[in-house]
Every structure is written in C-alpha cells, then in structure tokens.
Amino acid sequence: MRLIQPFDPWRSSLCTCPPKYSLNPYTGCQYGCRYCYITSYIPRGFNPRPKKDFLKRLEKEVANLEDSLPVAISFSTDPYQPLEKIYGYTRQALRILREYGVPVLITTKSTLVERDIDILAEMDAAVSITITTHRAEVARAVEPGAPSPRDRLETVSRLADAGIPVAVRIDPIIPGVTDRARDLEELVRSASEKGAGHIVSSVYKAKPDNLRRIIKTIPWFQEVYRELYRGPRISGYRYASTTYREEILRTVRSLAHRYGMTFITCREGLEHLDDKDVYCDASHLLRRR
Numbered sequence: 001m002r003l004i005q006p007f008d009p010w011r012s013s014l015c016t017c018p019p020k021y022s023l024n025p026y027t028g029c030q031y032g033c034r035y036c037y038i039t040s041y042i043p044r045g046f047n048p049r050p051k052k053d054f055l056k057r058l059e060k061e062v063a064n065l066e067d068s069l070p071v072a073i074s075f076s077t078d079p080y081q082p083l084e085k086i087y088g089y090t091r092q093a094l095r096i097l098r099e100y101g102v103p104v105l106i107t108t109k110s111t112l113v114e115r116d117i118d119i120l121a122e123m124d125a126a127v128s129i130t131i132t133t134h135r136a137e138v139a140r141a142v143e144p145g146a147p148s149p150r151d152r153l154e155t156v157s158r159l160a161d162a163g164i165p166v167a168v169r170i171d172p173i174i175p176g177v178t179d180r181a182r183d184l185e186e187l188v189r190s191a192s193e194k195g196a197g198h199i200v201s202s203v204y205k206a207k208p209d210n211l212r213r214i215i216k217t218i219p220w221f222q223e224v225y226r227e228l229y230r231g232p233r234i235s236g237y238r239y240a241s242t243t244y245r246e247e248i249l250r251t252v253r254s255l256a257h258r259y260g261m262t263f264i265t266c267r268e269g270l271e272h273l274d275d276k277d278v279y280c281d282a283s284h285l286l287r288r289r
C-alpha cells in the first residue's frame with residue numbers, strides 16, 4: 001500500500017476541500033483524545049507505531065509524484081505525537097517534500113511542530129493547530145495526551161512570527177462541554193492575538209466507540225447526547241441537531257469575523273456559513289494557489 005494516498009475522507013459528500021494527498025508517518029496516535037474517530041477503523045488506534053520502511057518508500061513515491069497537489073500530514077494521526085521525538089519521520093518527510101517542492105498542509109495539536117519551523121519556513125506550507133478549548137482542565141479530560149491549550153497557543157504565535165500561515169481548528173466543539181459562548185470568545189480572541197488568520201470549526205460527531213469514551217470521561221454527556229443528537233446520520237456518524245449546529249457555528253463564525261479572521265465549517269453540510277474561497281484544510285493559505 002502506498003504511503004501517499006489521494007485524500008478521501010470516507011468519500012464524505014460533505015467534504016468541500018480541493019484535492020490533495022494524505023500522508024501519515026505513523027499508524028495510530030498517542031494523544032488518545034476522547035472524541036477521536038480513528039479507533040473505529042485503526043486497530044489499536046491509541047497504540048501508535050511507525051510505518052515500516054517509511055523514509056525509503058517515501059523518497060521513491062515523492063520522486064514519482066506526477067502532479068503538484070499538496071500533501072496533508074497527517075489528517076488522521078498527529079504527525080507530532082510523542083513518537084516523533086524518537087523516530088523523526090515527520091521531519092524527514094518534510095525534508096524530502098521540500099527537496100521536491102511539494103506544498104504541505106500540517107494539522108497537529110503538538111508544540112513539537114515548532115522544531116521544524118526552519119524547514120517549514122522554506123516550503124510552501126500552512127499549519128493548522130487544533131485547540132478545542134482554552135480551559136486546561138477540560139482539555140486534560142478530553143485530550144489527555146496532548147499539550148495544554150496555552151502551549152498550543154504559543155505555538156500558533158511562534159509559527160506566525162516565522163511567517164508560516166496558521167489556522168486554528170476548534171474541532172470538535174463538544175456540546176455542553178466546550179460550547180460556552182464566553183469560552184469560545186476567549187479562544188477565538190487568543191487565536192487571533194497569537195497570529196492565526198483562519199478558524200475552522202465543527203461539532204462533535206458521534207460513533208459508538210468515541211461516544212463510549214466521552215461518556216466514561218464525562219458521564220452527564222449521556223443526557224446531552226440523548227437530547228441533542230437527533231440530527232442526521234452521515235457516513236456512520238450521528239450528528240447533533242441542525243438547529244444546534246447552526247447556532248453554535250454561527251457564534252464561532254461571528255467571533256472569527258469580529259477578530260479579523262476567516263471562517264469555515266468542516267463536514268457539516270452548512271456551507272452557507274462558510275466564507276468564500278477558504279478551505280477547512282487551510283490550503284487557501286498556501287502561497288502557490
């Protein structure tokens with residue numbers, strides 16, 4: 001199986017991003033976010049391992065790429081999870097992609113991406129930092145392995161200072177847990193102050209395994225789920241009601257605009273809330289577009 005694959009989020013009709021490739025240096029992710037969906041399709045999803053012969057295979061595949069689509073690293077496991085400190089596959093992948101002039105889109109919760117600012121600054125690259133809440137105790141509960149929100153915001157700042165375009169993903173918003181208006185405002189304001197130019201947001205979509213984990217961590221979420229998750233079932237995910245999603249995403253949208261950033265939703269089917277000519281993978285921030 002090839003390492004570089006056309007990005008295809010489960011053939012979701014709700015994905016509005018332009019074509020790109022996907023590359024995951026690791027299988028699985030150490031961060032163990034309660035809402036994560038990878039455990040529904042990656043066996044032992046929270047026990048990550050490096051891909052076999054990764055660098056050798058990657059070099060060959062990049063050399064044979066026939067187009068100049070961006071490569072997304074990595075949209076289904078965190079490329080800067082702690083394993084990266086041991087193997088350094090993400091850094092090596094960036095070196096190879098830089099050599100061949102391939103644009104990259106990074107999505108991470110990790111401060112370790114700062115280590116690679118030297119390479120990213122010399123590439124056509126955009127980085128999305130996921131921050132679901134600015135409240136440290138809530139983040140610890142729902143994203144137990146990931147760096148604190150404050151540290152992630154500092155990473156936004158360091159990337160922006162280095163001239164690397166940065167988006168912040170408030171993704172997912174967990175109803176009743178991370179959706180307080182004043183918390184969202186604090187987060188959006190901080191993202192803007194730190195130099196992010198774009199906000200991407202979506203509401204938690206339930207699958208049986210991530211729902212079990214959230215309820216185990218936050219037992220009262222069961223009530224929220226019962227009341228709110230009456231929206232459509234799409235690609236195996238149960239959505240919150242459209243009324244709720246419209247309302248909360250409209251709130252984030254107006255906050256993003258108030259603080260001078262663009263806004264888009266992600267796989268919500270609510271395109272009327274999205275700004276024009278921007279994408280949830282942040283590819284509009286690439287220089288080469």
Ligand code: SF4
Pocket residue numbers: 029030031032033035036037038076077078109
């Ligand atoms: S960082 Fe992303 S891939 Fe890793 S556990 Fe959290 S949601 Fe899943």
